[in-house]
Amino acid sequence: MRKTSRLGSEARLGWSLVAPALSVIALIAIFPLGWTFWESLHLHELRMPWLGKPFIGLANYAEIVKDPRFWGALGHTAFFTVVSISLELLIGLFLALAMNRVFRGRGFVRAAVLVPWAIPTVVAALLWRFIFESQGGIANALLVRAGILDQPMVWFIETATAWVPVILADVWKTTPFVALLLLAGLQNIDLTLYEAAAVDGANAWWQLRHITLPLLKPAILVTLIFRTLDGFRVFDLIYVLTGGGPGTSTEPVALYTFNALLQNLRFGYGSALSVVIFAITFGLALFYVRGLGVRLGGEES
Amino acid sequence: MLESLVRGRDLLLLACAASLGCSRAANKRETVLTFSGSALGAEGTLVAKQLKRFMQLNPDIRVELQRTPDDASQRHQLYVQWLNARVGNPSILQLDVVWTPEFAAAGWVLPLDRFGPAKAEFFAATIAANTWAGKVYALPWFADVGLLYRRTDLVPREPRTLEEVVDDAQSAMSRRGGPRYGIVSQGARYEGLITGFVEYLGAFGGQIIDDRGEVVVNRPEAVRALEFMRDELYRTRVAPLDVLTWHEEEARFAFQNGNAVFMRNWPYPVAAMSDTAQSKVAGKFAVSPMPASGTAPAGHSTAALGGAQLAINAYTEFPDAAYKLIAYLTAPEQMLERAQAVGQYPTRPALYDDARLKSAIAIPLDNARRAIESATPRPVTPIYTELSEILQIELHRALVRQAAPRAALDAAAAKINALIERTGMRKLMAAASKA
Numbered sequence: 001m002r003k004t005s006r007l008g009s010e011a012r013l014g015w016s017l018v019a020p021a022l023s024v025i026a027l028i029a030i031f032p033l034g035w036t037f038w039e040s041l042h043l044h045e046l047r048m049p050w051l052g053k054p055f056i057g058l059a060n061y062a063e064i065v066k067d068p069r070f071w072g073a074l075g076h077t078a079f080f081t082v083v084s085i086s087l088e089l090l091i092g093l094f095l096a097l098a099m100n101r102v103f104r105g106r107g108f109v110r111a112a113v114l115v116p117w118a119i120p121t122v123v124a125a126l127l128w129r130f131i132f133e134s135q136g137g138i139a140n141a142l143l144v145r146a147g148i149l150d151q152p153m154v155w156f157i158e159t160a161t162a163w164v165p166v167i168l169a170d171v172w173k174t175t176p177f178v179a180l181l182l183l184a185g186l187q188n189i190d191l192t193l194y195e196a197a198a199v200d201g202a203n204a205w206w207q208l209r210h211i212t213l214p215l216l217k218p219a220i221l222v223t224l225i226f227r228t229l230d231g232f233r234v235f236d237l238i239y240v241l242t243g244g245g246p247g248t249s250t251e252p253v254a255l256y257t258f259n260a261l262l263q264n265l266r267f268g269y270g271s272a273l274s275v276v277i278f279a280i281t282f283g284l285a286l287f288y289v290r291g292l293g294v295r296l297g298g299e300e301s
Numbered sequence: 302m303l304e305s306l307v308r309g310r311d312l313l314l315l316a317c318a319a320s321l322g323c324s325r326a327a328n329k330r331e332t333v334l335t336f337s338g339s340a341l342g343a344e345g346t347l348v349a350k351q352l353k354r355f356m357q358l359n360p361d362i363r364v365e366l367q368r369t370p371d372d373a374s375q376r377h378q379l380y381v382q383w384l385n386a387r388v389g390n391p392s393i394l395q396l397d398v399v400w401t402p403e404f405a406a407a408g409w410v411l412p413l414d415r416f417g418p419a420k421a422e423f424f425a426a427t428i429a430a431n432t433w434a435g436k437v438y439a440l441p442w443f444a445d446v447g448l449l450y451r452r453t454d455l456v457p458r459e460p461r462t463l464e465e466v467v468d469d470a471q472s473a474m475s476r477r478g479g480p481r482y483g484i485v486s487q488g489a490r491y492e493g494l495i496t497g498f499v500e501y502l503g504a505f506g507g508q509i510i511d512d513r514g515e516v517v518v519n520r521p522e523a524v525r526a527l528e529f530m531r532d533e534l535y536r537t538r539v540a541p542l543d544v545l546t547w548h549e550e551e552a553r554f555a556f557q558n559g560n561a562v563f564m565r566n567w568p569y570p571v572a573a574m575s576d577t578a579q580s581k582v583a584g585k586f587a588v589s590p591m592p593a594s595g596t597a598p599a600g601h602s603t604a605a606l607g608g609a610q611l612a613i614n615a616y617t618e619f620p621d622a623a624y625k626l627i628a629y630l631t632a633p634e635q636m637l638e639r640a641q642a643v644g645q646y647p648t649r650p651a652l653y654d655d656a657r658l659k660s661a662i663a664i665p666l667d668n669a670r671r672a673i674e675s676a677t678p679r680p681v682t683p684i685y686t687e688l689s690e691i692l693q694i695e696l697h698r699a700l701v702r703q704a705a706p707r708a709a710l711d712a713a714a715a716k717i718n719a720l721i722e723r724t725g726m727r728k729l730m731a732a733a734s735k736a
Contacts, residue, residue: 046381048683049407050729135543154542157701245490246545247698263374264687265381 033278040272046265060272069248069256070273077252080163080238081231084170088227089220091171092178097212099179100186110183117176125240128169132156139165159249162242166250169237174230178223185219186212225288229281253277332362332622337369337376338395338609347642355629362622367391384409384616392617393626396439396610398430398678399685405433406683406729410612412436416624426606427648430678434733438612440631441648443639445607446672447500447591448664450556450564450574454585455479462595463504463529466563470539473562483539485552486565490697493548495679495689496605497565498696501526503603503677504593509692510680514730516717518692519710522597527699527706529594534700545700557582565591567607571663572644588664590672606676608648637661646673684724691716 040060044053064070099110116124131138132155140152155161193211202210213220235254238244244251257277261270340348352364367390369376380394384407396404404410414436420428427441449466451459455473460466470483487493502508507522517523533540539562544552549566556564557574559581568588577583593600611630613623629635636647640661646669652658653670662669680688692713699709721727 045724046385047403047407047686048724049385051725133546135541154546157542157545159703243490245697246701247490247703248694249703259690262378264690265378 036271036274036278039267040269040275042268044266044268044271046267056268060269061276063269064272064276069251070253072248073251073253073256076250077232077234077254080166080170080234080252081228083163084167084174085224085227085231087167087171088175088178089223091175092182092223095175095179096182096186097208099183110180113176113179115176116173117180119173121173121236122240124173125169125237128165128172129241132165156242157246159246162246162250166238166241169241170231170234173237174227178227181223181226182216182219185216188219189215221288221292225285228284228288232281232284233277332619334362334364334393334617334619334622334626335367335391336364336393336626337367337391338393338611339371340366340368341371343643347639351630351635351638352626355626358629359622359625362619362625364626369395373397380404380409384614387616389614389616389618392614392619392623394612394614395442396612398427398441398445398606398608398610399689401431401439401610401612402433402681403683403685404612405436405438406733409615410438411615411620412438413440413613413624413627416621416628418628422651423648424650424673424676426673426676426678427608430606430681431610432681433683434730439610440612440627442609442611442631443636443645444648444673444676445567445569445646446604446669446676447496447565447607448568448588448604448672449591450566450570450586450588452480452559452562452582452585453587455562459587459589460592462592463501464595466592467533467537467539470562471537474539480560480562482541482555482561483537484533484563484565485540485547485555485561486544487547487549487552488540488544488697488700489546489548490693491548492689492693494693494696496607498526498530498692499605499677499679500565500591500603501530503675504591504600505529505597506599506601509688510682510717514727516714516721518717519707519714522599523710524707525594525597527696527710531700531702531706535702545697556586568644568646568662568664568669575663589668590675602671602675604672604676606673606678608646648673650674682726683729684720684726687720687724688717691720 041055041057042053043051043056043059045051095113099106099113119127132140134140135152135154137152139155140149143149144152153161155165189212193215194207197207197211233254234252235258238250238252239255239258242250244255248256253273254277257270257273260266260273264270336348336352338348339345349366352366356362356364369379369391376395377397377400383390384404394404394410396410401410405412418437418440420437423441424444427444428437431437431439431441449460451469452473455476456469460469466484473479474481474483486497488497499509502523505522505526507517507520507526509516509518509523511517534542534545549570552561552564552566553570553574555561556566557570557580571588574580574586575583590602591604593602611627613620613627617623631648633647633649633652636649637652637655637657639645640647640652640658644662646662647653647658650670650673653666659666679685682688695704695709695713695716698704699706704712
């Protein structure tokens with residue numbers, strides 16, 4: 001009896017200590033989310049005051065479900081996320097393994113690799129657009145000279161070729177970040193494991209498969225969760241590079257939402273789209289944390 | 302705490318009384334207008350000059366300039382936010398030609414009929430574009446029209462039909478040392494694509510929405526217009542595929558560097574292209590209205606209409622003073638001065654008989670007048686922006702060969718009809734026509 005009441009007072013103290021932090025979170029995260037959700041239950045078109053602002057329940061969500069442009073955008077987002085992250089993980093792992101070796105100038109290489117990551121996305125996107133844009137652009141010139149193309153082509157008018165600069169730009173920009181995260185993971189692996197394996201006659205490939213990769217799994221999963229969430233919210237890169245075109249065939253959900261919300265000023269429908277994006281990213285995060293057991297904190301399982 | 306606040310306010314009042322500027326603001330009788338609009342470079346100097354003159358003529362009215370972004374869609378977004386909050390400033394709004402019905406239907410700008418504007422003195426199309434439910438809501442300040450530029454050294458005679466344009470382009474291209482491109486224009490997926498489409502559409506006798514408000518953008522004439530545009534890219538090959546990613550400026554670069562026989566563009570490049578220091582085609586080009594198709598009986602020469610309008614904020618305290626300013630800025634003298642300073646076309650046909658306009662706009666006055674007379678407003682509807690987005694996507698899909706022209710236009714028509722349904726347009730129009 002006395003024990004529980006002491007626990008209760010301790011709990012109260014605990015709550016009062018975290019209360020300021022919780023109220024900040026409530027103010028900057030939960031309140032806007034709640035507001036957006038409330039907005040999404042209304043028909044609210046800033047441009048059309050004659051419609052009023054009636055409560056329409058889940059009608060906006062019903063419209064989303066029936067909206068082929070939304071499903072298309074969802075597909076493009078998933079495609080972009082899967083392709084770019086696979087490439088980034090592969091190349092990033094390779095870079096991390098190389099940077100993990102002891103060689104002269106290692107510090108310099110580690111810093112140099114980060115340069116693309118340091119460039120603002122919009123600037124990077126403009127750079128890549130410039131490379132691919134015109135028939136006289138650098139990409140066309142190189143490919144024609146190398147004999148890969150017979151004549152210069154217009155990259156941004158076909159779906160398949162429009163994805164090339166988008167994915168390349170993302171891989172170029174984000175691989176360094178992935179490499180660095182993986183490098184941090186690599187440095188946590190005890191070197192004596194490799195020595196022991198070498199004594200037992202294991203070759204490099206065997207060491208990679210049975211020591212490096214299993215022990216790197218936590219780092220890989222953390223990278224995956226970061227990159228998946230980023231990929232799912234991709235906006236600026238595609239906004240600058242293709243604008244979602246040709247047609248809407250490279251349009252991601254974030255761009256579609258921006259369009260509904262800020263171009264067409266459809267606050268109700270746009271809010272519903274925002275809530276859907278939030279739900280999807282939240283679900284993905286939950287899947288990674290619960291399903292794959294990513295440990296974001298330092299606690300031992 | 303409260304005491305010190307009160308004392309602070311008293312001090313402020315004292316300071317106010319001492320300084321002229323503050324006492325002016327405190328004096329509620331004075332009429333203060335705020336004007337927003339393009340205010341960069343030469344245009345800004347001109348606006349400041351004209352506002353100053355207006356204030357000298359009307360000492361009881363003070364006009365302040367309120368800066369707004371020069372980018373049209375950013376300005377639009379700001380206006381909409383302010384007007385949703387019922388802010389009375391800026392008291393005079395500069396509207397893009399396609400915004401007027403939207404602002405009128407929303408009740409954000411005042412109908413001007415009670416001020417008795419001389420509607421007949423303006424080009425009919427510029428008034429039609431500013432009319433919603435039978436009332437005029439803005440006066441045209443300057444006009445922009447789509448024009449056909451051609452290289453006179455390669456094509457001396459003005460082509461009379463679209464088919465002739467294509468033939469002339471092909472023969473000039475096939476000449477030794479002829480330009481790489483036949484016809485350049487803006488074909489990226491944005492508003493510019495619609496302005497180009499409107500011109501081909503008119504040339505084949507089609508419309509997007511007809512006079513009864515029916516969506517007719519998938520009728521045979523429209524399909525033929527879109528097919529013609531697509532053929533220019535893939536069959537007659539007079540237009541490079543690059544134009545599908547181009548805006549106006551890329552087209553201008555190509556033409557100005559001597560790489561194209563024809564160009565569809567607005568009047569603005571004339572000045573830069575006449576400058577021998579930066580242009581390879583100075584003295585070697587002419588401008589004329591876009592021709593009609595020779596194969597479509599109902600087709601007519603059509604120019605897309607652009608330009609700026611002036612309207613009165615519905616929440617302003619001073620509507621009469623605001624109209625006075627609009628009337629002043631759209632008066633013949635000010636328009637002429639504007640044409641001379643920045644080359645923008647007057648919206649009054651009478652000025653095209655004025656010799657002073659001749660030196661201001663670098664092309665023959667008659668060509669300019671013919672182009673504006675052939676101008677067709679884009680659909681005059683409050684839901685234009687979303688309608689345009691639908692069309693932009695479907696047209697672009699057809700032009701990059703993701704869809705057949707017929708299918709793309711059917712899809713566009715279905716989506717526009719759904720948009721009309723969703724936004725309650727029919728009810729709104731019925732109510733507006735009764736009022």
